[in-house]
Amino acid sequence: MYSNALADAPAVREPLHAPVAHLLRGGVVEGIHYGSVVVLGADGRVEFQLGDIEAAFYPRSALKPVQAVAMVRAGLPLEGELLSLAAASHSGEERHIAGALRILDMAGLSEGDLRNTPDMPYGPEVRDAWIRAGRKPSRLVQNCSGKHAAMLYTCRLNGWSPEDYLDPGHPLQKAVAEIVEDLTGQRIARVTVDGCGAPLFSVSLHGLARAAARIAAAAPGTPEARVADAMRSHAEMASGAGRDVAELMAAVPGLLAKDGFEGVQVAALPDGRAVAVKIADGADRARIPVAAAALARAGVDPELLGAFAGEALLGGGVPVGSVRPVRALDPVAVTP
Numbered sequence: 183m184y185s186n187a188l189a190d191a192p193a194v195r196e197p198l199h200a201p202v203a204h205l206l207r208g209g210v211v212e213g214i215h216y217g218s219v220v221v222l223g224a225d226g227r228v229e230f231q232l233g234d235i236e237a238a239f240y241p242r243s244a245l246k247p248v249q250a251v252a253m254v255r256a257g258l259p260l261e262g263e264l265l266s267l268a269a270a271s272h273s274g275e276e277r278h279i280a281g282a283l284r285i286l287d288m289a290g291l292s293e294g295d296l297r298n299t300p301d302m303p304y305g306p307e308v309r310d311a312w313i314r315a316g317r318k319p320s321r322l323v324q325n326c327s328g329k330h331a332a333m334l335y336t337c338r339l340n341g342w343s344p345e346d347y348l349d350p351g352h353p354l355q356k357a358v359a360e361i362v363e364d365l366t367g368q369r370i371a372r373v374t375v376d377g378c379g380a381p382l383f384s385v386s387l388h389g390l391a392r393a394a395a396r397i398a399a400a401a402p403g404t405p406e407a408r409v410a411d412a413m414r415s416h417a418e419m420a421s422g423a424g425r426d427v428a429e430l431m432a433a434v435p436g437l438l439a440k441d442g443f444e445g446v447q448v449a450a451l452p453d454g455r456a457v458a459v460k461i462a463d464g465a466d467r468a469r470i471p472v473a474a475a476a477l478a479r480a481g482v483d484p485e486l487l488g489a490f491a492g493e494a495l496l497g498g499g500v501p502v503g504s505v506r507p508v509r510a511l512d513p514v515a516v517t518p
Contacts, residue, residue: 188363191371192386197237202461202511203468207495207503215468217445217461219511220391221480224399224454228388230479232510235388238371239460242442243271245362245383246329247409248393252361253336254405256354260285260332265412266419267328271441273422274303274312274323281419282322285331289338296321297348298330298378305422326378328419333380350381359383365393365406377443390448391458398438398450410438426470426490433486434477447473455480467493467505475507484513 197218205213218233228235250269254260260268264281272278286292301324303309312323321327333354337344342353349355350373358381363369366389376382385393400406413420414436417428427441430449439449445461447469457476461468471492478484492505 189368191369192236192238192384192389194238194371194384197239197460197462198234199460199462200233201508202232202459202472203492203505203507205495205503205505207497209503212495212503215461215463215465215472215505217459217468217472218387219460219472219476220388220458221476222391222395222454222456223480226392226395226454230476231388232508233460235391235458236386238384239387240374240376240382240384240444241390241448242376242382242444242446243326244390244440244442244446244448244458245385245393246271247397247413247438247440248362248365249329249358249380250332250409251365251397251405252358253332253354254408255361256336256357257339258332258336259339260335260412261408262412263416263419264328265409266416268332269409269413269440270328270420271304271325272328272419273305273425274308274325275305275422277419278328278422279322282327282331285328285335289331289335289344291331291334291338291344293320293322295334295344296327296330298324298326298380300324305425308422324378326376326380329380330378348379348381355381362393365396366390367392387458387460390446391450391456394438394440394448394450394458395454395456398436398452398456399454413440414438430470430474430490433489434482437477437482439473441469445469449473449477451480451482471505472507472511475511475513479511479513481513 199216202217203215221230304325444464450456474490494501495503
């Protein structure tokens with residue numbers, strides 16, 4: 183069961199990761215991805231764990247739903263696709279750009295007020311088209327622009343200065359930190375800077391799963407439920423066309439899911455079951471198959487997860503192997 187009391191910050195140490203996925207080629211284990219996995223039951227208890235779920239780590243963009251909840255609690259009035267965009271790591275499609283501009287317009291601000299790092303579109307096809315058109319990196323197309331636009335809007339609504347909204351001491355970031363601790367149930371271990379320039383808070387993998395569970399299972403009308411409903415209903419605004427995290431939400435009814443750089447994935451169901459994954463080497467190819475296996479371990483029908491079993495390894499253009507979760511993640515296997 184969840185407690186209102188905050189646990190101490192997780193220990194800052196070298197995580198004791200374990201093998202979570204094998205690269206099988208021609209029946210031989212060619213490589214091993216290490217990482218950590220946690221599965222929470224509907225009552226919040228740990229039903230399965232592998233690796234180190236209590237060490238401090240950075241959730242990266244998997245923390246964006248929590249940041250969005252903090253902004254909604256601070257008065258952000260967005261709903262639907264624009265609220266989903268506020269929690270997005272978007273691909274840089276035209277709808278994402280247009281949405282970010284709409285949020286900025288509501289705030290009476292412009293692209294020039296954004297302080298995120300200029301970048302090319304995150305989506306490969308969108309990025310290729312952007313390059314062919316001779317377009318340059320921009321703050322608006324960078325995958326976190328929706329979050330930053332929403333942060334600026336939240337500042338405007340509260341009378342907070344927009345110029346320094348990324349300072350960890352800014353009222354906005356203090357409010358975000360408070361909600362990170364509230365939803366994860368633990369104190370923040372460290373604060374650094376994410377790739378986009380925003381403050382990034384270190385918690386544990388267990389804490390991240392707990393936060394996702396609380397958002398996904400929140401009572402209707404609450405800030406948490408508003409964020410969860412927006413992301414579930416507009417999954418491609420929180421990611422992009424063809425992105426695996428959007429396809430995962432489409433495949434599993436009611437699922438809330440968010441990915442993050444360096445091999446992070448979190449997912450939660452409306453009844454409070456949740457999983458969180460960290461791939462130690464940051465390899466994206468292991469993230470979704472391990473998360474899918476964890477969801478099966480949590481009781482999701484494996485038939486719904488068949489498309490997420492892992493990409494094929496090719497030899498001469500022909501499939502000769504695959505990325506597969508370790509046997510310990512098999513819901514029918516006996517955990518050693």
